Amino acid sequence: MPDILKSIEARDPAEKEFQQAVHEVIESVKPVLDRNPEYRHSAVLERITEPERVIMFRVPWMDDQGKTHVNRGYRIEMNSAIGPYKGGLRFHPSVNLSILKFLAFEQVFKNALTTLSMGGGKGGSDFDPKGKSDNEVMRFCQGFMAELFRHIGPNTDVPAGDIGVGAREIGFLFGMYKKLRNEFTGVLTGKSLGWGGSLIRPEATGYGAVYFASEMLATRDDSLEGKTCLVSGSGNVAQYTVEKIIDLGGKVVTLSDSSGYIFDESGIDRGKLDYVKRLKNLRRGRISEYIDKYSAAVYTEADSTLENNPLWDHAADCAFPSATQNEINGKDADNLIRNGVSLVCEGANMPCTPGAIDRFLDKKILYAPGKAANAGGVAVSGLEMAQNSMRLNWPREEVDERLQIIMRSIHQTCLDASAEYGDPGNYFIGANIAGFVKVVNAMLDQGLV
Numbered sequence: 001m002p003d004i005l006k007s008i009e010a011r012d013p014a015e016k017e018f019q020q021a022v023h024e025v026i027e028s029v030k031p032v033l034d035r036n037p038e039y040r041h042s043a044v045l046e047r048i049t050e051p052e053r054v055i056m057f058r059v060p061w062m063d064d065q066g067k068t069h070v071n072r073g074y075r076i077e078m079n080s081a082i083g084p085y086k087g088g089l090r091f092h093p094s095v096n097l098s099i100l101k102f103l104a105f106e107q108v109f110k111n112a113l114t115t116l117s118m119g120g121g122k123g124g125s126d127f128d129p130k131g132k133s134d135n136e137v138m139r140f141c142q143g144f145m146a147e148l149f150r151h152i153g154p155n156t157d158v159p160a161g162d163i164g165v166g167a168r169e170i171g172f173l174f175g176m177y178k179k180l181r182n183e184f185t186g187v188l189t190g191k192s193l194g195w196g197g198s199l200i201r202p203e204a205t206g207y208g209a210v211y212f213a214s215e216m217l218a219t220r221d222d223s224l225e226g227k228t229c230l231v232s233g234s235g236n237v238a239q240y241t242v243e244k245i246i247d248l249g250g251k252v253v254t255l256s257d258s259s260g261y262i263f264d265e266s267g268i269d270r271g272k273l274d275y276v277k278r279l280k281n282l283r284r285g286r287i288s289e290y291i292d293k294y295s296a297a298v299y300t301e302a303d304s305t306l307e308n309n310p311l312w313d314h315a316a317d318c319a320f321p322s323a324t325q326n327e328i329n330g331k332d333a334d335n336l337i338r339n340g341v342s343l344v345c346e347g348a349n350m351p352c353t354p355g356a357i358d359r360f361l362d363k364k365i366l367y368a369p370g371k372a373a374n375a376g377g378v379a380v381s382g383l384e385m386a387q388n389s390m391r392l393n394w395p396r397e398e399v400d401e402r403l404q405i406i407m408r409s410i411h412q413t414c415l416d417a418s419a420e421y422g423d424p425g426n427y428f429i430g431a432n433i434a435g436f437v438k439v440v441n442a443m444l445d446q447g448l449v
């Protein structure tokens with residue numbers, strides 16, 4: 001194991017997800033370090049794996065019964081070499097320092113790949129919005145922003161949404177920031193359209209992942225037309241992944257949430273997708289309710305005692321993991337390959353374990369790592385920042401066109417870097433190397449800061 005990993009493990013032994021994310025990048029960039037001795041001399045690995053700043057704070061809030069609760073809030077300001085910190089906020093009971101540091105670390109390279117000027121950050125809380133009333137969510141968001149506002153700003157750090165943080169939460173967070181600072185600025189992205197949001201931002205991560213998948217298929221003279229796809233999750237990324245797959249002639253047969261998954265052999269068409277959007281975004285219901293409406297579909301409850309996730313054990317051509325980290329393990333990867341899947345495109349962040357990735361690369365599956373494939377979300381966040389600065393709103397077609405250009409460019413950048421370093425078509429290596437080189441060169445230009 002490289003020394004840097006040993007020292008990271010020794011320093012923060014409990015941060016397993018962070019170690020996993022660092023390991024993946026460091027393994028990939030070894031040839032870059034060998035070719036550029038000044039990188040090692042300047043200790044770039046030691047510097048890039050240590051956050052520039054970590055903020056942790058108490059968030060007290062009151063529920064509807066008048067009972068006081070305390071959650072923990074975080075913001076990891078990971079790297080600002082190429083722009084202000086940028087990255088989402090996650091509200092989920094599993095949130096801890098390890099998960100947010102892994103997400104912030106990934107974000108640094110992802111943002112570098114977008115071609116826009118954005119550094120990397122991530123934040124959130126172990127607060128669970130599920131089952132809370134709108135008023136409780138509002139009080140929590142206000143308490144969270146009552147501390148966070150000191151650390152963020154349109155030229156400093158610009159948070160956005162992630163798991164558990166959608167348009168409702170961004171609205172409450174923005175309202176409190178505006179009140180505390182007495183200014184209306186583009187300090188958050190993912191805002192609603194009427195007050196500074198960008199068209200296509202809600203769609204961007206899912207659409208972008210599907211655009212990336214189309215680019216990968218095109219390298220083999222293929223397309224999504226007629227392909228059967230497995231999608232996990234049923235939140236923001238999953239919904240718009242399904243929508244774009246349908247647009248491009250594919251068929252999606254699965255969706256999930258943390259309680260279980262549905263399998264709909266006849267395919268989730270536009271009408272069914274509209275139902276899922278209403279179910280998840282308005283009624284905040286469970287995916288199990290899908291079979292009450294569409295009785296031919298089958299619902300399977302999640303079973304944490306199983307070694308594998310049965311969602312990944314259906315005959316299909318493509319898989320779009322779009323729920324959470326480490327949701328495809330080695331066994332799931334074996335099942336996907338056995339069932340005929342030839343493309344895996346990560347909508348979620350780090351959904352495949354290292355064992356799963358090894359199998360995909362070994363079998364020459366078209367495998368897109370999240371830091372490339374799901375970069376469309378943050379890219380359109382960058383476009384939202386640009387529109388806010390100009391006080392302009394670009395039309396839907398213009399933003400979508402820019403998103404497609406950016407996804408094509410990320411795809412090409414990954415291919416070029418993989419070829420330059422002797423492993424053409426390996427998007428995993430390509431994404432890590434291209435993101436790393438851009439950030440490290442900027443760090444070196446700016447001196448020891």
Ligand code: NDP
Pocket residue numbers: 161162163164165166205233234235236237238256257258259322323324325347348349374375377378
């Ligand atoms: P949402 O909160 O909108 O949806 C998350 C979905 O994943 C829900 O269906 C949720 O189910 C499910 N889920 C969450 N945790 C688990 C778990 N431990 N096991 C099984 N299912 C789970 O989040 P997003 O769609 O925004 O995010 C999904 C993924 O995409 C995350 O990895 C995120 O970091 C990544 N991502 C998101 C971007 C964005 O723009 N939103 C940008 C780039 C990456 P339940 O409702 O039961 O919790």
